[in-house]
Amino acid sequence: MTPSAIVTGGAGFIGSHVVDALIGEGYAVTVIDDLSSGDALRVAKEADLRELDIVDLRALETVFSEVQPRAIFHLAAQASVVASVENPGRDCEVNVQGTLNVVQAAGKCGALVVFTSTGGALYGDDAPMPTREDRIPAPLSPYGASKWAAEAYVKTWSLSSGIPHAVCRLGNVYGPRQSPHGEAGVVSIFTHHLHTGQTPTLYGHGSPTRDYVYVADVVNALLAASGRSGTYNVATGVETEVATVWSELSNVAGKRIEPELADLRPGELKHSRLDVSLAERELGWRAEVPIAEGLRLTYEALVAEFERG
Numbered sequence: 001m002t003p004s005a006i007v008t009g010g011a012g013f014i015g016s017h018v019v020d021a022l023i024g025e026g027y028a029v030t031v032i033d034d035l036s037s038g039d040a041l042r043v044a045k046e047a048d049l050r051e052l053d054i055v056d057l058r059a060l061e062t063v064f065s066e067v068q069p070r071a072i073f074h075l076a077a078q079a080s081v082v083a084s085v086e087n088p089g090r091d092c093e094v095n096v097q098g099t100l101n102v103v104q105a106a107g108k109c110g111a112l113v114v115f116t117s118t119g120g121a122l123y124g125d126d127a128p129m130p131t132r133e134d135r136i137p138a139p140l141s142p143y144g145a146s147k148w149a150a151e152a153y154v155k156t157w158s159l160s161s162g163i164p165h166a167v168c169r170l171g172n173v174y175g176p177r178q179s180p181h182g183e184a185g186v187v188s189i190f191t192h193h194l195h196t197g198q199t200p201t202l203y204g205h206g207s208p209t210r211d212y213v214y215v216a217d218v219v220n221a222l223l224a225a226s227g228r229s230g231t232y233n234v235a236t237g238v239e240t241e242v243a244t245v246w247s248e249l250s251n252v253a254g255k256r257i258e259p260e261l262a263d264l265r266p267g268e269l270k271h272s273r274l275d276v277s278l279a280e281r282e283l284g285w286r287a288e289v290p291i292a293e294g295l296r297l298t299y300e301a302l303v304a305e306f307e308r309g
């Protein structure tokens with residue numbers, strides 16, 4: 001019998017790559033997405049897209065009981081730090097209540113859940129680097145707080161049901177299909193600026209560092225985490241300055257544009273680098289794509305996407 005999986009947020013940047021990988025592994029895939037930041041065109045035609053809000057428990061349960069999934073990959077989220085500062089109530093509703101709804105609906109069909117939390121927005125600025133998973137979170141934004149609360153529900157439901165659910169705390173993910181129109185996702189934003197000849201703004205004057213991880217590596221980690229009950233950082237363990245990302249992409253593009261410099265925005269971290277040794281030990285996973293190669297692959301793919309319109 002064909003195994004089935006549900007991907008919430010499967011019309012989003014990372015979720016759409018998870019959908020493709022699961023189809024490649026022989027799964028029948030159902031996508032749950034309200035298309036608030038996602039795009040139906042990103043969803044593989046073999047997948048069954050259901051447009052609904054994860055805050056609606058009854059609608060969620062109807063789809064889960066129909067599909068009877070073996071595995072859930074829960075990526076649907078209000079994923080913007082800036083939006084979470086502007087509207088913390090909606091951030092909480094989607095990220096906390098929505099996640100509780102997903103684990104409740106999953107419990108009724110005995111499905112394994114993998115939840116995508118954040119490694120970048122959770123640990124705060126005072127955490128030692130590289131930051132391990134056992135560091136007590138100190139989020140600077142409502143988004144970090146809602147992801148932490150959601151993690152607690154995922155873990156509690158796993159403990160009480162005996163079904164292993166995993167939490168993956170992602171670094172700064174980049175790659176093809178990332179939208180350049182949000183406030184995050186500098187690789188995509190910078191690529192768009194280079195392609196259209198616009199001047200970018202480097203917040204924090206270009207000096208903040210992030211642990212950038214290529215989307216294909218993230219997908220491999222999420223698949224490896226299904227059926228595990230741990231909390232794993234999913235990143236590279238390498239930090240790169242925002243200014244370096246800009247200059248490397250400029251080299252790939254063969255263009256020179258002088259960026260504008262500005263202060264960090266509210267809720268944004270100065271530095272982030274995650275310890276990835278637990279995922280290496282327990283999942284047998286490590287990121288394979290070095291940043292220089294990932295930036296080149298992403299630049300080429302995104303420019304082709306922009307030109308297709």
Ligand SMILES: NC(=O)c1ccc[n+]([C@@H]2O[C@H](COP(=O)([O-])OP(=O)(O)OC[C@H]3O[C@@H](n4cnc5c(N)ncnc54)[C@H](O)[C@@H]3O)[C@@H](O)[C@H]2O)c1
Pocket residue numbers: 008009010011012013014015032033034035036037038039052053054055074075076077078079094098116117118119120169170171172173174
């Ligand atoms: N991109 C990153 O660097 C990064 C880093 C850490 C964690 N994450 C997490 O990974 C996941 C995917 O992120 P992404 O970058 O692909 O973001 P994205 O915005 O591209 O994808 C999120 C998807 O969820 C959908 N969605 C939002 N609210 C919904 C709701 N109420 N009901 C149903 N669907 C809803 C959106 O339409 C979208 O398709 C998110 O949980 C995010 O918090 C991302």
